[in-house]
Amino acid sequence: MAISGAANGPNWIKRTENSPDTIASSVIADPLETSFDVIKEGRLIRHIVGLPSLLLHPTMALCEWSQGNERTPIVTNDSDHIVTESAARIFADLADPQTINRLDNGAWKAPFWQALSDAGLPLAWVPERLGGAGATLAEGFAVLGVAGRFAVAVPLAETLLAGWLLTRAGVAAPNGSMTIAPSRPSDRIIFDNDGTLSGSVIGIPFAAEAQHIAVLAHGEEGVVVALVAASDCTICEGRTLAGDPSNIVRFQRVKPLRYARAPLGLDYTALMLMGSVSRSVQTAGALESILSLSVSYANERVAFERPIGKFQAVQHNLARLAGETAIALAASGSAASTIGQSDSFDETEFFEGASAKIRCAEAATDGAAIAHQVFGAIGFTKEHILHRFTLRILAWRDDFGSESYWAAELGRHVAQEGADEFWPMVASR
Amino acid sequence: MSRKLQFDQIRLPPECDALRQEVRAFLADEIAQGTFDPHRPGHGDSHDRTFSKRIGAKGWIGMTWSKKYGGHERSFLERYVVTEEFRVANAPVRSHFVADRQSGPILLKYAPEHVKVNILPRICRGELCFVIGMSEPGSGSDLFAVKTKATKVDKGWRINGSKIWTSNAHIADYMIALFRTSPPTNENRRHGLTQFLVDMKTRGIKVNPIYQMSGQHDFNEVVFEDVFVPDDHVLGEIDGAWKQATSELAYERSGPERFLETFYLMLELIRAVGSEPDTRSAEGLGRLVAQLHTLRRMSVSVAGMLQAGKEPVVEAAIVKDLGTIWEQNLPNRVRELTAFVPPEIANRVTLEEQLAFATTIAPKLTIQGGTTEILRGIIARGLGLR
Secondary structure (H helix, E strand, O other), X not given: OOOOEEOOOHHHOEEOOOOOEEEEEEEEEEOOEEEEEEEEOOEEEEEEEEOHHHHHOOOOOEEEEEEOOEEEEEEOOOOOOHHHXXXXXHHHHHOOHHHHHHOOOOOOHHHHHHHHHHOOOOOOOOOHHHOOXXXXXXXXXXXXXXXXXOOOOOOHHHHHHHHXXXXXXXXXXOOOOEEEEOOOOOOOOEEOOOOOEEEEEEEEEOOOOOOEEEEEEEEOOEEEEEEEEHHHOEEOOOEOOOOOEEEEEEEEEEOOOEEEEOOOOOXXXXXXXXXXXXXXXXXXXXXXXXXXXHHHHHHHOEEOOEEHHHOHHHHHHHHHHHHHHHHHHHHHHHHHHHHHOOOOOOHHHHHHHHHXXXXXXXXXXXXXXXXXXXXXXXXXXXXXXXXXHHHHHHHHOOOOOOHHHHHHXXXXXXXXXXXXXXXXXXXXX | OXXXXXXXXXXXXXXXXXXXXXHHHHHHHHHHOOOOXXXXXXXXXXXXXXXXXXXXHOOOOOOOOOXXXXXXXXXXXXXXXXXXXXXXXXXXXXXXXXXXXXXXXXXXXXXXXXXXXXXXXXXXXXXXXXXXXXXXXXXXXXXXXXXXXXXXXXXXXXXXXXXXXXXXOOOOOEEEEEEEOOOOOOOOOOOOEEEEXXXXXXXXXXXXXXXXXXXXXXXXXXXXXXXXXEHHHEEOOOOEHHHOOOHHHHHHHHOHHHOOXXXXXXXXXXXXXOOOOOHHHHHHHHHHHHHHHHHHHHHHHHHHHHHOOOOOHHHHHHHHHHHHHHHHHHHHHHHHHOXXXXXXXXXXHHHHHHHHHHHHHHHHHOOOOOOHHHHHHHHHHHHOOO
């Protein structure tokens, strides 16, 4: 059966021509659950509870959805996708890396953020009934991939993640930009019996620019998700390699605006994995642009009377860069599709998410080095846009657990399971 | 850049699970009967024709081919599962694997009907071993330098010259070879080569062994002295072989055999570091696991894209480049990560034997089936640099 369209909020409708079935209605019941009717020749043939818009993700040529124990293979049209297309248009119009790089102020940020908000992108992962766009996880990851291609320097990924964290716990998300805390695996924030938050966490991306912070905290009775006004916290000055805010945030008996107990399974590991996969997807997008910039430059730049791209040594470097880009695309795509089709964070999601962060961070290290080698001196000037991409992917390595952190976690897990369980684990993916 | 890199998120379909269990049960049974030892690579010969016949009887050779020719009309993803399970188990598949992966598909595409009917069902039954005759003493990666000559005679061709690095030639029934039928032209140096099917029992063929530094006897020199090949054994267009070897190479390049040949090292590493490894071992192991998982996801993706009728030529070259380099480095990575484990660990002997063997075969991984340099040239062309 062909699914011809899915209604999941006005921004997310996609229609395919020449299909006998149409989706007639859509009811959002839960952030991760949508029900809809399939109409064929004017008759209701099925009422389905599932994730219809997942099926329309451009990277999924073959998808499945399940209803009870019934699994129906569905072939989707992997043509252009309205969500990523509209995102790309906004990035290109209002956050073009070349234009931004020439400016020495942040005047471009306000109109850009406004356009993103108008398109419903920052709250994409917030369900409609809680004021968001109700996009699927897969759609949100696809947007982050495009954001990576433009090296977007506003807290889009952070606001998406904050919206996801808050609404998974049933806490309504505010408008405006947000970030999440903690963003390092070893950091903890304490939820005290008097209903306040205490603790100090490092490396919180865009904390100095965000209006709100979504917090995952430890209480005596378990994990709590809280929304905090950034102005209620002490935020220290700090920047990443790429010059984006990255701040130490101190919570000193901060009273949250609202909070709720985290549902079962929403814990530190889940947050670190969601953050890691988001950074992986952004890294893959940025590497796509780095590869494309590098190939264009090698074809244009003339030395020894020919374009440097004609030299075998340069060609082989660029082939290696293509390899690193391919690794990042495949690893992040695999993890995003896994988490996008899952409702929990178990062994499979850990295996995929950890692998993605490890491989994308390694690809960032090697890929950035190769690109800078291809560009020569111009590549590490402030004037050239290459650093907007390379420094960001290098900085993203450290967010939500570095590759070293996840590798040690993954290695311990594999060792604990033992040699006999190893191949079945790999082959199950 | 001419186009974007693409890795569709392909998952093996549910029918593959049952097949995988069936293959594992078969292999466990063969190991129990002593057909091969999964922990001892390089011991004994890696080909076993009676074993290949049992695999053929299970329907696991020529899986994707038409039933008309003895095949089973199953998907490339199902074939993928069978290939990876046999590699991981370290099972001896050399007798049929080349025919299954490469030679059969070439015959399916280019051989006359009566030749297909005669040969393909025997491949599927595991009865035939094939050898590829490409390289010559003066022609390795530069295939278009092939000099071994096929001269037109009555009802066929007369072959003179020699082929080298021919894996399996000493046990093979047939060779698919590239011979020169015309000189190259000024406009096109790739012109003038033709593919032939050669019966290895033909008079005038001499096979001289070449031993490798690992101690294995895998490849050979094959000398042709006035060897007659009949007209109906020409495969495809005369003088036009260069057009015939593009999309098939994607199958050859990106399979799981490109990074799973020494998989046993991963298992022995896990055994050596134990269930509670120190941070250094855990981190090193974790990186290898993530790298292997990603390679496999890329390889499955290419298989799925091929199944869907796409031509991921660049992606396939990338998978082989990354996969072979990863596997080539594996013995030393394992060596480093086990440097501080206690000397009395239970699998010390097995580990050291495997490391020694894997180290001696590591250099071939980035040579066979297209060297690193050739692959990077293909990738560069795909990027729009050539």
